[in-house]
Amino acid sequence: MQKCTACNLPETYETIEFDENGVCNICRQKEFKDEKIDWQRRAEMLSRVIEKHRGKYEYDCILPFSGGKDSTYTLWYLVKHYKIRPLVVQFNHGFMRDTLMENNRRTFKKLGVDVISFTPNWKLVKRLMLETLVRKGDFCWHCHTGIFAYPMHIALKYQVPLIFWGEPSSEYTAYYNYEDDEIEQVDETRFNRFINLGITAEDMYSMIKDDYQCDPRELTPYTYPKLRDLKKLKYQSVCLGSYIPWDVKENTKIIQQELGWRGDQVEGMPWDEYSYEKIECSMQGMRDYIKYLKRGYSRVSQMTALDLRNGRIAKEYADKLIADYEGRKPPSLTLFLEYLGISEDQFNHIVAKTVVPPFKPDFEGMEYAPKTDDFDRWYREDEQDRGIIFKNPV
Amino acid sequence: MIGILNIGLGNVQSVYNAVYENGYDPIFVSKPEELEQLTHFIMPGVGNFSAVMHSLEQLKLVPAIQALIARGVPTLGICLGMQLLATSGEEGGLCKGFDAIAAKVKAIPNSNNLRVPHVGWNEVKFTQEHPVFADIKDTRDFYFVHSYHMECLSGDNIIATTDYGSDLVCVAGNKNVIGVQFHPEKSQKNGMQLLENFCEWDGEFHA
Ligand SMILES: [Zn+2]
Numbered sequence: 001m002q003k004c005t006a007c008n009l010p011e012t013y014e015t016i017e018f019d020e021n022g023v024c025n026i027c028r029q030k031e032f033k034d035e036k037i038d039w040q041r042r043a044e045m046l047s048r049v050i051e052k053h054r055g056k057y058e059y060d061c062i063l064p065f066s067g068g069k070d071s072t073y074t075l076w077y078l079v080k081h082y083k084i085r086p087l088v089v090q091f092n093h094g095f096m097r098d099t100l101m102e103n104n105r106r107t108f109k110k111l112g113v114d115v116i117s118f119t120p121n122w123k124l125v126k127r128l129m130l131e132t133l134v135r136k137g138d139f140c141w142h143c144h145t146g147i148f149a150y151p152m153h154i155a156l157k158y159q160v161p162l163i164f165w166g167e168p169s170s171e172y173t174a175y176y177n178y179e180d181d182e183i184e185q186v187d188e189t190r191f192n193r194f195i196n197l198g199i200t201a202e203d204m205y206s207m208i209k210d211d212y213q214c215d216p217r218e219l220t221p222y223t224y225p226k227l228r229d230l231k232k233l234k235y236q237s238v239c240l241g242s243y244i245p246w247d248v249k250e251n252t253k254i255i256q257q258e259l260g261w262r263g264d265q266v267e268g269m270p271w272d273e274y275s276y277e278k279i280e281c282s283m284q285g286m287r288d289y290i291k292y293l294k295r296g297y298s299r300v301s302q303m304t305a306l307d308l309r310n311g312r313i314a315k316e317y318a319d320k321l322i323a324d325y326e327g328r329k330p331p332s333l334t335l336f337l338e339y340l341g342i343s344e345d346q347f348n349h350i351v352a353k354t355v356v357p358p359f360k361p362d363f364e365g366m367e368y369a370p371k372t373d374d375f376d377r378w379y380r381e382d383e384q385d386r387g388i389i390f391k392n393p394v
Numbered sequence: 395m396i397g398i399l400n401i402g403l404g405n406v407q408s409v410y411n412a413v414y415e416n417g418y419d420p421i422f423v424s425k426p427e428e429l430e431q432l433t434h435f436i437m438p439g440v441g442n443f444s445a446v447m448h449s450l451e452q453l454k455l456v457p458a459i460q461a462l463i464a465r466g467v468p469t470l471g472i473c474l475g476m477q478l479l480a481t482s483g484e485e486g487g488l489c490k491g492f493d494a495i496a497a498k499v500k501a502i503p504n505s506n507n508l509r510v511p512h513v514g515w516n517e518v519k520f521t522q523e524h525p526v527f528a529d530i531k532d533t534r535d536f537y538f539v540h541s542y543h544m545e546c547l548s549g550d551n552i553i554a555t556t557d558y559g560s561d562l563v564c565v566a567g568n569k570n571v572i573g574v575q576f577h578p579e580k581s582q583k584n585g586m587q588l589l590e591n592f593c594e595w596d597g598e599f600h601a
Contacts, residue, residue, distance in 0.1 A: 189583075227415055228414060228416075228417055229417070231416045231417030231590070232418075233417070
């Protein structure tokens with residue numbers, strides 16, 4: 001596979017393109033961000049956005065919150081620097097880990113904020129996971145759509161037009177870029193373009209209704225609200241990272257100091273090196289595993305790519321981390337198979353259909369990665385609850 | 395109250411839908427007395443300049459629209475609705491317009507071997523800033539369908555042009571009146587933004 005000569009990302013990476021020197025567009029974008037953006041002007045824009053909304057509604061803004069480093073930093077930054085009064089909205093996808101929940105409790109108490117937490121129906125979640133795994137080789141549709149759509153429903157319910165997200169997507173992909181001075185809006189266009197995997201909630205309902213007992217209303221948390229209603233609210237849904245330079249490592253250091261935020265072990269990752277990323281979900285190891293099977297790289301490559309781009313590690317060290325950690329099975333695979341009621345063979349068969357050439361995975365030759373500290377505390381289902389309860393066994 | 399002129403001369407539903415989707419509750423207006431309650435007025439249009447002016451006269455809408463414009467109500471003309479804001483038009487025989495913008499409406503010159511009507515997406519280049527175009531970038535594409543175009547007597551009234559063989563005026567404005575030759579309701583994101591900006595506009599504009 002062709003890889004970026006600067007950051008190592010392979011040709012199977014989404015939206016990647018290489019220039020004549022073999023350097024990828026995401027690296028180029030980073031140069032642009034560092035050199036061409038007038039961050040002073042962006043900071044003034046941020047103040048204007050906040051002052052426009054301050055004090056006018058029950059809350060100054062809605063702050064979608066997972067408890068990961070980005071949403072935690074966003075909350076900390078807005079409360080500390082702007083004394084903003086947010087309504088923190090948490091969509092609990094069903095896989096939140098102990099350390100994360102502790103971090104959340106501490107953060108909310110230290111900052112003194114109001115919080116709404118929402119957990120969708122677990123049985124439906126399992127059915128949704130199976131459907132998108134089979135169709136897209138990505139079992140996280142419920143999470144992608146819920147995280148982005150649910151806070152918009154809350155914005156409407158509370159009539160709060162300003163919604164603050166953390167990191168803009170331009171940091172990782174080239175769907176949006178920093179050029180043209182465009183402020184990325186976290187809106188339905190973005191939702192349909194790369195959040196919902198091309199499946200709307202209406203599509204999803206018709207995909208599952210024949211074998212699974214489901215009321216269409218149960219899909220509401222995954223539905224993007226009507227544009228008309230959002231426009232009527234005069235909604236503004238933006239990322240803090242569009243207004244201030246976003247430096248993940250620096251941000252993490254700050255929330256560790258200020259809020260006692262703790263990282264965690266993630267399956268298949270070098271724990272000492274990257275303890276702060278994607279600690280929100282006990283199924284992250286499975287996500288990374290599927291990504292590896294599909295595209296021949298996992299998050300180790302993505303993380304080292306960010307560090308290479310920022311000149312923080314040597315190429316040889318990145319290569320070593322990738323060689324040591326990538327392509328290993330997460331222990332959570334067992335749990336995952338139990339949740340969905342499928343065998344490993346069935347799983348491999350499903351994923352094999354979504355492989356992105358020229359990569360070819362070796363399903364047989366993969367060793368297990370070590371178990372994380374909290375592995376034994378992850379949710380396990382009783383015999384009778386395992387798998388999906390189908391209307392008519394299929 | 396945002397009013398959309400509907401005198402049964404073509405499909406104005408798409409304009410209504412676009413304004414509605416933007417979060418507003420527009421009404422259709424077709425009688426002089428209905429214009430009195432309006433805070434914003436949109437005059438969409440397809441058809442023939444002199445035939446439409448004639449219909450408006452029969453419905454006694456000409457003095458009502460003139461009064462509304464004189465009251466300072468923000469007014470948006472779309473396509474033929476823009477052309478009607480001019481002093482006069484040539485289509486269907488020389489005919490007077492509302493004279494809200496000092497301009498003449500003439501056929502697109504077919505000297506440059508381009509097809510008339512001009513149909514499709516084309517770049518809109520600003521010559522002035524205008525509140526109705528806030529947050530819309532220069533040289534973005536909008537959707538056009540027209541055979542006639544507006545020739546302004548003063549550059550002060552020209553807001554934007556589009557290149558179709560030569561630079562044609564595609565946005566013209568004067569005080570509380572603005573006209574766009576293209577169809578914002580068919581121009582997707584930028585068109586939606588334009589309609590939203592118009593609905594928020596207080597009618598202030600000075601060249
Ligand atoms: Zn690169």
